Amino acid sequence: MRAAVEAAQYADTAILTLVHPVRSHTVAAQGGINAALANADPSDSTERHAFDTVKGSDYLADQDAVEIMAGDAPLRIYELEHWGVPFSRMEDGRIAQRPFGGAGFPRTCYAADKTGHYLLHTLYEESRRLDVKTYQEYMVVSLIIDRNKCKGVIALHIPTGELEIFSSCAVIFATGGAGRIYGRSTNAVISTGFTIGIAYHAGVPLKDMEFVQFHPTSLYGGDNILITEGARGEGGYLVNSRGERFMSKYAPTAMELAPRDIVSRSIQTEINEGRGFDNAYMHLDIRHLGREKILERLPGIRDICIHFAGIDPIDTPIPIQPGQHYTMGGIDTDHDGLSPLEGFYATGECGCISVHGANRLGGNSLLDCVVFGKRAGEHAAKYASNLEKPDEGIGRVALEKAKKEMMSLLESHGTENPSALRRELQETMIEKVGIFRTREQMEEALAKVKELKRRFRDIDLSYTGKPYNLDLAHAWEVGGVLDVAEVIVRGALMREESRGSHSRRDFTQRDDEKWLKHTVATATPDGPQFTYKDVVITKWQPEARRY
Amino acid sequence: MEVTLRVFRYSERIEPHYDVYPLSFSGGKTVLEGLFDVLEKQDGSLAFRYSCRSAVCGSCAMFINGSFRLACQTQIKDLKSSVISINPLPHMKIVKDLVVDMKPFFKKLDMILPYLIPKENPPEKERLQLPRNRKRVDNYIDCILCGACYSSCTVAATDEYYLGPAALTKAWRFMADSRDGGTAQRLAIVADEHGALRCHTLFNCVEACPKQINCTQAIQNMKKKSVARILGFI
Numbered sequence: 001m002r003a004a005v006e007a008a009q010y011a012d013t014a015i016l017t018l019v020h021p022v023r024s025h026t027v028a029a030q031g032g033i034n035a036a037l038a039n040a041d042p043s044d045s046t047e048r049h050a051f052d053t054v055k056g057s058d059y060l061a062d063q064d065a066v067e068i069m070a071g072d073a074p075l076r077i078y079e080l081e082h083w084g085v086p087f088s089r090m091e092d093g094r095i096a097q098r099p100f101g102g103a104g105f106p107r108t109c110y111a112a113d114k115t116g117h118y119l120l121h122t123l124y125e126e127s128r129r130l131d132v133k134t135y136q137e138y139m140v141v142s143l144i145i146d147r148n149k150c151k152g153v154i155a156l157h158i159p160t161g162e163l164e165i166f167s168s169c170a171v172i173f174a175t176g177g178a179g180r181i182y183g184r185s186t187n188a189v190i191s192t193g194f195t196i197g198i199a200y201h202a203g204v205p206l207k208d209m210e211f212v213q214f215h216p217t218s219l220y221g222g223d224n225i226l227i228t229e230g231a232r233g234e235g236g237y238l239v240n241s242r243g244e245r246f247m248s249k250y251a252p253t254a255m256e257l258a259p260r261d262i263v264s265r266s267i268q269t270e271i272n273e274g275r276g277f278d279n280a281y282m283h284l285d286i287r288h289l290g291r292e293k294i295l296e297r298l299p300g301i302r303d304i305c306i307h308f309a310g311i312d313p314i315d316t317p318i319p320i321q322p323g324q325h326y327t328m329g330g331i332d333t334d335h336d337g338l339s340p341l342e343g344f345y346a347t348g349e350c351g352c353i354s355v356h357g358a359n360r361l362g363g364n365s366l367l368d369c370v371v372f373g374k375r376a377g378e379h380a381a382k383y384a385s386n387l388e389k390p391d392e393g394i395g396r397v398a399l400e401k402a403k404k405e406m407m408s409l410l411e412s413h414g415t416e417n418p419s420a421l422r423r424e425l426q427e428t429m430i431e432k433v434g435i436f437r438t439r440e441q442m443e444e445a446l447a448k449v450k451e452l453k454r455r456f457r458d459i460d461l462s463y464t465g466k467p468y469n470l471d472l473a474h475a476w477e478v479g480g481v482l483d484v485a486e487v488i489v490r491g492a493l494m495r496e497e498s499r500g501s502h503s504r505r506d507f508t509q510r511d512d513e514k515w516l517k518h519t520v521a522t523a524t525p526d527g528p529q530f531t532y533k534d535v536v537i538t539k540w541q542p543e544a545r546r547y
Numbered sequence: 548m549e550v551t552l553r554v555f556r557y558s559e560r561i562e563p564h565y566d567v568y569p570l571s572f573s574g575g576k577t578v579l580e581g582l583f584d585v586l587e588k589q590d591g592s593l594a595f596r597y598s599c600r601s602a603v604c605g606s607c608a609m610f611i612n613g614s615f616r617l618a619c620q621t622q623i624k625d626l627k628s629s630v631i632s633i634n635p636l637p638h639m640k641i642v643k644d645l646v647v648d649m650k651p652f653f654k655k656l657d658m659i660l661p662y663l664i665p666k667e668n669p670p671e672k673e674r675l676q677l678p679r680n681r682k683r684v685d686n687y688i689d690c691i692l693c694g695a696c697y698s699s700c701t702v703a704a705t706d707e708y709y710l711g712p713a714a715l716t717k718a719w720r721f722m723a724d725s726r727d728g729g730t731a732q733r734l735a736i737v738a739d740e741h742g743a744l745r746c747h748t749l750f751n752c753v754e755a756c757p758k759q760i761n762c763t764q765a766i767q768n769m770k771k772k773s774v775a776r777i778l779g780f781i
Contacts, residue, residue, distance in 0.1 A: 019596070020649065022692055023604040037673075074672075081673040084663030084726070086681060086688050093675030117603055118688060125662040159642055188599045221575065225601040300603075307602060307620050310575075419587035462591035467558055468643040471591030 001026070001123035002370045003172050003337070003347055004132050006377030011385045013377075014133040016155060016166060018190055021124050021134060025176045025188040025349075026369065029116025030300060031230035032098060032108035033080075033370070034363035035073035039090060040097035044105035046070045051540060053364060056102040056259045057357025058500035058510065059542035060208070060518070060535060065335055065353045067538065069364070069371045076370040077109055085122045087111050088297075098233045098297075100362045102259035102547070106233075108363040113228050113300040119366060138164070139473055140195060141402050143171065143202045143344065144395040150202075150344035151390045154402045158473060161466025163402050165395035169384035170343045172376050173199065174369075177327030177349035178209075181485050182434075183426035185324040186218045186226040196350055197480035199331045200487065204339045205522045207352040207533075208329035209484070210491035211501050213360055214435050216263035218323030220281035222308035227284060227301055227320055229362040232256040234297050236286040238267065239317065240275040254547035261359040261501045262547060264322040268435045271321070283317035322435060326365060328356045328501065329491075332520060337376025343383070347376040354518065357535075358500020409475050414458030418475035421452050421459070425478075425485055433489055438505045446489045453482050487521045487528050494530060495519065512542050548572055550623055552581055554593065555634045558643040565632075566590065572623075578631065579607055579618040582645075595645040602757065605691035608698070609645055610634040615695040615755035636698035652694050655710050659718040659736055664729030680725035687720040687765055689758045696752035696762050708741040712752035712762040715743055719765035722772070730772070734781075738773030746770065 001021060007013040015021060036049040049070035054061050081087060081095060088096040088111050100108040111118045127134075138155040144167060145151065152167035178193025179185040200206050216238070217231065218224035232238070238256050240246045250266040251258035258266075267282050276282055286294060286301075291314050294302055298313075305313045331346035333339050333353055339346055348369045355368055425448075432445035456479055463471040497511035498504050516535050521528040549571045557563040568585045570576075579600055586593045595618070598604040602620040609618050611633050612626050623631060639647035696712035697703050703711040710718075718737050721727045737743045743766050752762040775781045 019598050019604070019606060020653075020692075023596075023598040023606045025599065027604050027691075028599045028601060078669075078671070078673050082665065082669040084721075084724070086684050086724070087673070089676050089678045089681045091678065093677045095673050114603070114689070117691070121688075121690075121692075122663075128657055129662040159646075188604065190598050223577075223580075223600060304601060307622075308575075308577075310622075417587065465558075465592060468594035468646060469592075470586055470594060474587075 001120065001127060001174070002373030003174050003377035003380070005123060005126045005130060006374045007172070007381035008127070008130045008132045010378065010381035013381065014135060015127070016135045016138050016140065016153065018137065018139050020136050021127070022121055024120065025191050026116045026120040026366070028188060028226065029119070029366050030113045030226060030228035031100060031233065032110030032115045032363050033077065033119070033366040034100065034103065034107050034361070035077040035109055035367065036070065036105070036107055037074050037077065037095060037097065037109065039094045040106035044107055046073065048104055049073065049107060052103050053355065053361055054540050055545060056359055056361040058359055058545060059512070059516065060357030060499060061355050062353065062536035063538040063540060064536045065355045068335055069355050069367060072371045073367055076367070076374065080119060080122065080370065083122050083126050085111060085118050098230060099257060100233050101229050101257045101263065102254070102361045103363070108230070108233065110230060112296070113230050113298045116366060140198060141405070141476065142198055142398055144398045145202060145341070146390070146394055149342040151394050154395060154398050156406070156473065158468055161469055161472070163399060163406060165399050167390045167392060167394050169387040169390060170345065170380040172337065172345040172347060172380050173331065173350050174348045174373060175350045177330070178481065178484055179324050179327065181425065181429055181481055181488070182212065182324035183430035184218065184224045184321070186215055186224055187324070192477045192481055193327070193484045194477045194480045196330060197484045199339065199344070199346065200483060200523050201480070202341065203523060204341050204344060205332045205520045206329060206487055207332040208354055208519050209487045209521060210495055210519060211328035211358050212324060212488065213260055213326035213328060213501050214264040214322040215325030216260055216267055216322050217284050217320040218325070219304065219309055220319040220321045222304070224323035225304055225308055226325070227304070227318060228298070229260070231284060231286055231298055231301055234286070234293065235289055236284050238263070239283040239285050240270045241277050242275055246270050246275070251547040258547040259359055259361060260325070261503070264435055265503060267322055277319065281319045281321045284320045285317040286313050287315065287317065324430065326360055328352070328354070328358065328360055335375065336379035337372055338379060345376045345380045347373045358502060406472070409472060410461060410464045412459050412461055414460045416455045416459045418456070418459045418478045421456060422474070422478045425449070425452055425482065429485060429488070433492055436503055436505055437492055439493065442489055442493045446486070446493065449482060449486050449489060456482060483523070490528055491519045491521060491530065516542060548624060549629070551630045552585060553630055553632045554585070554644070556644050557641050576623050577619050578611055578616070578621045578623060578633065581623055581631070582618060582633070594643040603691060605693035608636055608693035608695040608757065610637055615699050615757070617693065617757045620757060636694055638698055638704035639694070649694055652697050652711070652713065655714040656692070656717060658710060659714050659733055660729060661717050663721060663724065663727050664732065665726065666728030674726050676725055683723045683725070684720055686760055687716055687723060689760055690716060690720070691758060693757065695755040695757060699751040699755035701749060701751060702745055702747055706741060706745060709745050710737065710742050712766065715746070715769065716760060716762045716765040719769055722769070734772055734776050737769050738776050743769040743773050
């Protein structure tokens with residue numbers, strides 16, 4: 001949305017979207033968005049924000065990109081405020097900020113615990129002010145590439161079941177992460193990673209895909225719905241079955257507000273060592289914050305607990321467990337969201353610049369979206385406005401190819417249920433390529449992904465009609481994400497170290513000599529080919545990460 | 548637990564009817580999860596909308612056992628019924644099965660100028676807004692645009708030009724915002740026989756809203772302002 005709002009100021013822009021714009025996963029972001037406004041603490045600075053981000057990333061983030069993000073953050077927040085985001089306020093009327101994990105100062109601007117909801121709706125409103133065209137319920141299935149330039153997309157119109165050509169001078173993917181490759185994901189059901197697969201299949205490299213964030217607190221027994229880090233930012237405790245605030249063992253200074261990779265590992269360790277509840281979950285206790293504060297600052301969390309777990313956190317601790325949450329890796333792009341394929345951009349969670357490195361800090365994902373969404377929108381639109389409108393016939397070859405693919409899916413009469421394959425994939429990934437990883441388990445996962453690919457050739461679609469064929473859409477998605485899963489597993493297998501979210505039992509230390517570099521995976525007929533890229537270091541040499 | 552999902556079916560080539568699907572499960576299961584079970588294991592032709600599955604995206608408002616609900620937010624066991632009757636939002640054109648045409652709904656939202664109209668050019672930093680002023684938009688800003696209120700509204704069902712509770716609540720969300728200066732412009736739109744004044748104060752919208760938003764209050768507030776405007780007081 002941020003990219004579209006920017007692009008619309010320079011070029012004829014349209015939003016092509018699988019769901020209505022306000023249904024996208026940004027709407028589920030809760031805790032807030034980081035910017036060193038220094039409202040809550042005057043000693044905060046954009047430089048401190050950048051440093052916290054770099055340290056949080058376990059030094060894998062490109063520091064020049066991080067400096068852009070932290071530097072532009074206040075401008076983007078003020079702009080959002082000007083557009084109408086109803087931020088929560090301090091007594092004097094300035095934007096309120098709360099403490100978040102891995103941050104040296106209370107830096108996370110928030111609007112109760114529904115920041116993403118308000119932010120996305122405001123951006124949608126801004127798009128209405130600018131009258132940006134939207135094409136809804138279109139599932140993009142492939143890129144149109146002409147002489148090594150991206151010239152549009154082929155998309156399946158879900159309500160009619162027809163494939164259509166959208167030709168354009170530039171394409172920006174702002175399509176979210178690949179969370180649903182994993183089981184126990186906090187992500188929306190539509191965050192399948194399918195579009196990351198589209199880019200990969202078109203020859204665009206993927207970067208750092210092995211870095212998958214597990215959020216410490218997803219609702220146990222409630223489909224792993226996110227319970228914001230803001231709950232801990234406001235003072236919530238993590239407690240094991242012995243009643244201990246166990247974070248004192250793992251991060252004695254930061255406690256519950258250590259970065260997510262560390263807190264998730266700590267929770268999982270406690271569970272693995274028998275100090276969890278039912279060997280499955282921990283308690284997030286916010287009772288001591290009191291009714292008034294919970295109702296003011298965390299009303300959404302309370303509603304989620306009531307509706308999805310049947311408990312009221314005012315009276316009862318919240319059962320939580322770590323859940324897949326964020327895709328740090330993504331489509332390889334530069335600071336303007338431009339991928340190595342001319343005319344093709346990616347921004348937000350589907351892209352990787354990289355500003356999050358091996359572990360994203362809470363509150364930096366919405367920020368990534370608005371800072372780099374703006375940049376991508378501006379760059380793409382300026383690029384596009386210098387070009388002739390592509391010839392209408394340009395997508396015909398791509399359309400025919402997509403039609404063939406659709407027909408082969410619709411005419412498949414095998415024995416495998418594509419949804420069952422997806423569930424097996426999800427289970428494999430969370431069990432074997434999860435918080436803690438070993439070569440043995442990851443090799444099992446790789447074998448499983450290969451098996452699923454083989455079995456996918458033998459699928460059966462139970463419905464072959466055209467309008468609103470979810471069976472077809474889901475099968476297409478499953479086929480597309482298996483290769484993305486393979487990139488994740490192979491990248492993780494090759495990286496023989498522990499860094500950020502990638503934590504190996506067999507290589508427990510960070511190894512800067514060998515692995516201070518980005519993984520880049522490119523599709524070949526024989527599977528992904530891996531190369532590596534240097535990390536950009538400007539000010540901060542890697543050092544030990546203590547909290 | 549054993550229940551039967553009785554699901555409304557319709558598409559261009561199929562007459563409206565109900566299909567019945569058995570569902571057995573233990574523990575918690577939401578209506579949305581039940582629909583996914585049907586789609587994945589029993590009937591791939593079923594159509595419904597979904598996204599966040601956590602009651603914030605607004606995709607899955609439906610009419611379930613006689614009430615407006617978000618399918619994802621509704622635990623089957625809480626319905627205390629062995630038959631779960633699932634219908635698309637009433638009074639809206641059906642695209643297929645549980646999917647309705649939301650275009651008229653969003654078109655009306657567009658009519659009320661659904662964006663902040665600043666009072667003056669903003670400062671370099673944020674505009675100041677005192678917490679008590681910020682509080683005035685609370686509740687109204689929680690709208691997820693799911694359409695339940697619009698579907699429940701008798702007036703919207705009988706007057707195709709009526710703006711409806713969601714669009715009107717959005718208009719009030721801006722009028723109540725101390726940063727907004729568009730009240731006169733919006734009043735010109737809502738102080739009309741197809742706007743706030745058409746509301747019959749039935750409270751259907753309040754009852755239907757899965758986010759407990761007091762739409763009727765928002766509309767009442769605008770009725771007052773509309774009358775004041777018509778009488779020339781403002």
